[in-house]
Amino acid sequence: MQEREPLRERKKRRTRDVLFAAAARLFLEQGYEATTVEQIAEAAEASPRTFFRYFGTKDDVLFCRHDEYVAAFRQLLASRREGETLAKLLRRAAGAVVADLIGDDSREAVTLQQIVASVPALTGRQLELDIDFEEAIAEVVAAHAPGPDAELRARLVAGAVAGAMRAAERAWVSSGGADDLDQLLDATFSVLAEGLAGLDEEP
Amino acid sequence: MQEREPLRERKKRRTRDVLFAAAARLFLEQGYEATTVEQIAEAAEASPRTFFRYFGTKDDVLFCRHDEYVAAFRQLLASRREGETLAKLLRRAAGAVVADLIGDDSREAVTLQQIVASVPALTGRQLELDIDFEEAIAEVVAAHAPGPDAELRARLVAGAVAGAMRAAERAWVSSGGADDLDQLLDATFSVLAEGLAGLDEEP
DNA sequence: GAGCCTACTGGCATTATATGCCATTTGGCA
């Protein structure tokens, strides 16, 4: 006999799942801004008040797993392999998190990302959350290369890495998910490795 | 006799200036979220309805000059000098826009940026607007190096450049404006030029 | 099983942002 989760916990999880599913469905059907919290609550057979207890804000529905992803990313960054360069580590961690984020069916992920991309407020929110990933990168880079100005340079490197990855993500989303993600990440880290060297030729 | 601006235009400009000044003052005095549009309107001797006619949203007050800065940045990017590499051009344009953005007294700019940094929604909004700068960079980079995949690679490069610059800006703001901005930009472009080469050594 | 405690829920009120609509005022011009 396995230890079953208490009924109360199961109910909470179920309420959360139902709210999330209702919100995602309505966002996809009618768009984000055309969907009110009241509609979501009604579709999930709950009150708006309950919705806000679970998600805090309307857009939290779309980013509620953010902390998990950041934690997973940090864990990956901590699991450096024998002989693995920092660039390879970052490449591997990025690929793993992206794969996790997309899940089995990329279409749903793409559509949700397209919603995010189409609503400025959501784009901003996501960019703001992306700072957490950048911070994680900065920490591992700083630990890798100590010295004077190490923290500043680590932040700059992390900014460049995260910025290029965001650009790659935008390219992927705007392609409707058609691009191959592994190739995209390879191109991203190739550009980062070359740096701006290619821009320094005489004009 | 010079052609004077019509009275109506002068009044509009004045209303806008008064609203902006009132908003900035109240944000600095009481913080952003503790300040309501109603308070701003009252301080500017206008109605809240008028405020929204000029700024659209409450946070527009803090970003209302964004389009000007982007236009100035684009113009700078278009004014490439003899023998100037693309990296140098980007460095020069960035320095010029930053200097313009800060103006005579850096303290006010720093304080406003600290307000932005302290309110997640504002941080997100600024990051979202920064995409316009990134886009401008991507265009000039793409024009510089045509070829297959040029646009994608240009976007990735632009993402890295913009990301590193955002990191530099955050570092500057969190230092309270103590850091020397020119040195900071030099460090930023130095990191970008080196790329992740430094991260590719054997561990 | 009875009773109590705690946590989840729902409803109500309230605040603030934001928008549409209409009447009033005011600048610009014939």
Next chain:
DNA sequence: TGCCAAATGGCATATAATGCCAGTAGGCTC
């Protein structure tokens, strides 16, 4: 002077978000 267009203000409304309180239901003790 008188008309037109633009700017303004006030009102109503929708929505997001939060605090408060009462009701409900799970979980635990005796």
